Amino acid sequence: MTALREEVCTLLQEFGLPAVRVKPASAEVIEFNGLFSSLINVAAPLDYRLWFVEGVLPHIARADRVRWETALTDRTPVQVQVAFKSVDGRVLDFEMRSSASVGQKKFGQSLLCVFIPHTNPFFERIYAAHLSEGRELERCRIRNELHKGVSQQLLGAAFGCRLLAGKVVKLSEALGKEASDLAELLNEAVLELQNLVQSSENQG
């Protein structure tokens, strides 16, 4: 193995995802990383071309196959979906992303294919992170709405109700009592909302 190849192999290993590098014209596998070889059932370990052409390409959807072949010829990036069986016989769905390397040397004239599993804790973690971020954004939105809208309006209403109670009591003691009770009810709602706002701030 040449120094360049070792360097490239190291790069593939560092991906953390199954990856192969293939020749644009023949689809022959130039190299692959450990994750790729441990993923699929390798009948003939030395026949790189066989692995890729027989192990991967037949499971690409027809439309995707055309896109991949175009990408292979044109050396342009492409994203297709593939499915193949794992060593233990499970059918695994992957999103295969291929892109052409630039450069004139042997390893520069190749297509790099990386396989991103659709059902993998990696994606679940990303999904969970997005979900958590979304919840936090929603919490912030509600908190801001409380601060800028509802709490401000409720504050005005609480003072307005007290004002009204003060005026009505001069006209009728009974009505004044009712207005006063209403003011008290609003007061309780204000305190309830205040607790809600403060607890949301503590959470944030």
Add this chain to the structure above:
Amino acid sequence: MCRGPWETLLKNNFSMRSLRVFLVENHEDTVRYMQLYLEQLSYEVTVAADMASALREIPESRCDVLISDIGLPDGDGWQLMEKLGDHRPQFAIAMSGYGTVNDQRRSRAAGYDHHLVKPFAPDALVALLREASNLKEEKQS
């Protein structure tokens, strides 16, 4: 001298009546009802909707108490206190929708005596105004 309840009531009314309040708040309904309610309780109330108006009017108003919202359209209540300098009233109350420890600390550092978190009960504000009345009376005596 021994004071009866009637004398105490008169005295309280006198001190409440003599308390001048400057209210800075840009929420139209809130400022309207707060002003009317405080006036009903015999406070003298002047209002401003933004920092620029407040800075212009507070020195002439000779107010005893400043009640200011922290979030103002052209600045904030903390800047207002800083810019007021020597014209700061003897008692100041901040109002804000935000009530974290940091917010409250910042209000104190800016010179506010109290930080009320919105929404608050009218009684909470009235209690603070009574405190301001007592403070004023103590200084006068």
